[in-house]
Amino acid sequence: MAAGTRSVFFHIDLDAFFASAEELDDPSLAGKPVVVGAAPGHRGVVSTCSYAARRYGIHSAMPISEAYRLCPEAVFLPVRMARYAELSSRVMAVFQDYTPDVVRVSIDEASMDMSGTERLWGSPSAAAASIRDRVQDEIGLSISIGVAANRYVAKVASGTMKPAGLVVVPEGEEAAFMAALRLKDLWGVGAKTRARLTELGIDSMERLLALSPECVSSIFGNAGGDFIYRAARGIDPGIYGGESKSRSISSETTFETDVVDREYVEGVLLGMAEELVSRLYAEGACSRCAVLKLRYDDFETLSARETRPAPFAGSSGVYEAARGLLERKWNGRPLRLVGLGLAGLDEGGSGQAELFEERGDREARVERAGIAAARKGLGKLTRARLVPRPPSD
DNA sequence: TCTGGGGTCCTAGGACCC
DNA sequence: TCTGGGGTCCTAGGACCC
Numbered sequence: 001m002a003a004g005t006r007s008v009f010f011h012i013d014l015d016a017f018f019a020s021a022e023e024l025d026d027p028s029l030a031g032k033p034v035v036v037g038a039a040p041g042h043r044g045v046v047s048t049c050s051y052a053a054r055r056y057g058i059h060s061a062m063p064i065s066e067a068y069r070l071c072p073e074a075v076f077l078p079v080r081m082a083r084y085a086e087l088s089s090r091v092m093a094v095f096q097d098y099t100p101d102v103v104r105v106s107i108d109e110a111s112m113d114m115s116g117t118e119r120l121w122g123s124p125s126a127a128a129a130s131i132r133d134r135v136q137d138e139i140g141l142s143i144s145i146g147v148a149a150n151r152y153v154a155k156v157a158s159g160t161m162k163p164a165g166l167v168v169v170p171e172g173e174e175a176a177f178m179a180a181l182r183l184k185d186l187w188g189v190g191a192k193t194r195a196r197l198t199e200l201g202i203d204s205m206e207r208l209l210a211l212s213p214e215c216v217s218s219i220f221g222n223a224g225g226d227f228i229y230r231a232a233r234g235i236d237p238g239i240y241g242g243e244s245k246s247r248s249i250s251s252e253t254t255f256e257t258d259v260v261d262r263e264y265v266e267g268v269l270l271g272m273a274e275e276l277v278s279r280l281y282a283e284g285a286c287s288r289c290a291v292l293k294l295r296y297d298d299f300e301t302l303s304a305r306e307t308r309p310a311p312f313a314g315s316s317g318v319y320e321a322a323r324g325l326l327e328r329k330w331n332g333r334p335l336r337l338v339g340l341g342l343a344g345l346d347e348g349g350s351g352q353a354e355l356f357e358e359r360g361d362r363e364a365r366v367e368r369a370g371i372a373a374a375r376k377g378l379g380k381l382t383r384a385r386l387v388p389r390p391p392s393d
Numbered sequence: 394t395c396t397g398g399g400g401t402c403c404t405a406g407g408a409c410c411c
Numbered sequence: 412t413c414t415g416g417g418g419t420c421c422t423a424g425g426a427c428c429c
Contacts, residue, residue, distance in 0.1 A: 043396085044397050044398095046397095060429080062396090066394055105429085106429050107429080109429075188426095190427050192425085192427085193427085223402080224403075248401085250398085250400075251399085252398060252399085254398085302424080303422090305423080307421065337398095
């Protein structure tokens with residue numbers, strides 16, 4: 001950015017993305033209450049719902065059973081992530097036409113540095129309107145855009161006028177813009193933090209803004225306090241600062257009914273170990289830390305991890321670690337969920353070479369061949385252990 | 394009617410070393 | 412005698428977000 005150029009950031013959010021994607025692919029759904037997520041009668045939550053569904057009180061993360069109770073006549077659809085990813089890529093490609101600096105924040109959000117683009121695209125509001133119209137006309141999806149001098153305020157602004165909103169916060173008015181919001185609009189301040197603030201009698205932005213930085217930090221610690229203090233004043237606390245390279249991967253599943261059969265759980269973990277190592281391979285990354293996650297029938301959730309001196313050389317190492325952690329951590333109570341993850345990706349390792357090639361062991365080579373075959377669509381080499389069998393309890 | 398799955402970052406305590 | 416202080420690694424849990 002040239003010296004003297006004003007900073008201009010756009011934050012773009014796709015409106016009710018998964019539900020909108022379903023309406024795009026099936027126009028007969030338009031205007032109906034559409035709920036994308038788990039199927040009614042099963043364990044799970046609402047992933048996204050249409051604005052028509054929101055009028056019944058349905059919202060993201062709500063148990064699907066409650067959504068069904070609120071609106072049994074809604075259209076309940078499963079998540080089709082591959083389709084949404086494809087649409088997302090097309091939308092992001094439109095953004096790329098306006099600036100090379102597009103940070104893809106999630107499947108339905110992007111942060112763009114539009115500084116210095118006025119000669120190309122006109123005023124920020126003209127450029128934003130152009131992007132909004134193009135995404136609507138070329139792809140058929142609705143977006144909301146926030147414009148501000150930093151990424152944080154742009155992000156918050158994008159959420160204040162959904163759907164199809166376009167909110168411009170003029171430079172210099174960031175603090176005033178934030179001060180006029182409700183506490184719950186502060187991105188990064190969730191239910192627990194709000195409850196803590198309420199306990200202390202801080203129930204409005206005005207009261208929060210009256211606190212000194214030392215006072216906020218004494219409540220929430222250095223990092224948390226600093227974040228809240230800056231965010232409330234419209235100073236970017238650095239939400240998209242770090243590298244976007246993934247630092248962990250994981251897979252977890254909630255059982256349809258609680259499970260006490262150890263062999264069944266181990267079979268699930270073996271499948272997860274293979275899936276994780278295959279993803280690791282695809283990323284060219286490595287890890288030497290396995291993390292097991294358990295959730296009991298009463299929702300108590302715990303985790304255990306094991307860090308090895310050297311990166312895992314294949315899925316059998318990951319599986320053995322998982323089995324050891326299960327042995328150590330599981331007290332035999334009915335399990336609702338089991339999950340497996342790999343953390344510390346690439347820390348102190350040389351990536352894929354270390355994962356597969358330098359080890360030279362036969363198993364790793366067999367596995368690599370299997371993954372390569374699967375990626376070519378030749379089918380997955382599946383161990384006998386993974387052939388579905390019902391829980392024995 | 395309960396409460397998904399995929400991530401990120403931070404904290405706090407213990408071990409161990411200098 | 413009465414116990415420094417910093418640094419790193421590891422672990423478990425928690426808060427938050429989409």
